[in-house]
Amino acid sequence: MAKETGQKLIASNKKARHDYAILRTYEAGLVLAGTEVKSLREGRASLVDAFAQEHEGEIMLYGLHIAEYGYGSWTNHVPRRTRKLLLHKVEIAKIINQLRDGNGLTLVPLSMYFSNGWAKVELGMARGLKSYDKRQVMAERDAQKEIARELGRRLKGRR
Numbered sequence: 001m002a003k004e005t006g007q008k009l010i011a012s013n014k015k016a017r018h019d020y021a022i023l024r025t026y027e028a029g030l031v032l033a034g035t036e037v038k039s040l041r042e043g044r045a046s047l048v049d050a051f052a053q054e055h056e057g058e059i060m061l062y063g064l065h066i067a068e069y070g071y072g073s074w075t076n077h078v079p080r081r082t083r084k085l086l087l088h089k090v091e092i093a094k095i096i097n098q099l100r101d102g103n104g105l106t107l108v109p110l111s112m113y114f115s116n117g118w119a120k121v122e123l124g125m126a127r128g129l130k131s132y133d134k135r136q137v138m139a140e141r142d143a144q145k146e147i148a149r150e151l152g153r154r155l156k157g158r159r
Contacts, residue, residue, distance in 0.1 A: 004117035010040050012111040013047040018134065020108055020126035026095070028059070029086035030119050033077045035069035040119055042069075045112055052085060052107035052123055054096045059085040061109065061121065085121065098125060 016022075032040070039045070044067035052061050061083045068076045087095070098105055104127055111122045129137070 004114065006116070008114045010043055010112045010114065010119075011045040011047050013050070013109055015048065016108045016110055016124065016126070019129060020106070020124065021129055022108075022110070022124040022126050023105070024125040025110065026087065026091060026123045026125070027115075028121050028123055030061070030121060031084040031086065032066075032119055033075075035072040035075060036066050036077050037119065038072075039066050039069045039077075040112075040114070047109045047112060050109045052109065054099060055082075057092070057096075059087060059092055059095060059107070061085055064109065064112075085123070095125070104128065 046065040049063040049065070050061060051063055052059055054060075063080060064083060065079050066077070068079055095107065099107065106126055106128070108124050108126045109121050110124045113120055113122070
């Protein structure tokens, strides 16, 4: 079998980008069982309730749902088990320091994908948004769309 190249998206967490202000992103590998990988290749994962935390000097991913593999037998995995994330020691130290500072930061999985055949998770160091912040972001986005629309009209010679 030929080696995979490129990226293939498995799942994304669109709600996280709406509910949080993403300050920095990290790419992490996952420690997975065989049936989990087969299920991920079928695209059967959900990041909706997932979050990452420090546990005994390591970063762990909680709440990630990977559906049981349809053809698995007694070797099948538990769908919502805690999974270890693979990061460099320096990155782990930075993440733990930022989380412990108490600035209201959290580690949220943004997307899950295969990169050159390896399962990866994109984590975002995030700060929660208040409802008025969300309204402000939406208003800015609408204003930018209107500016782009008007600029396009003028470039085409209309109006």
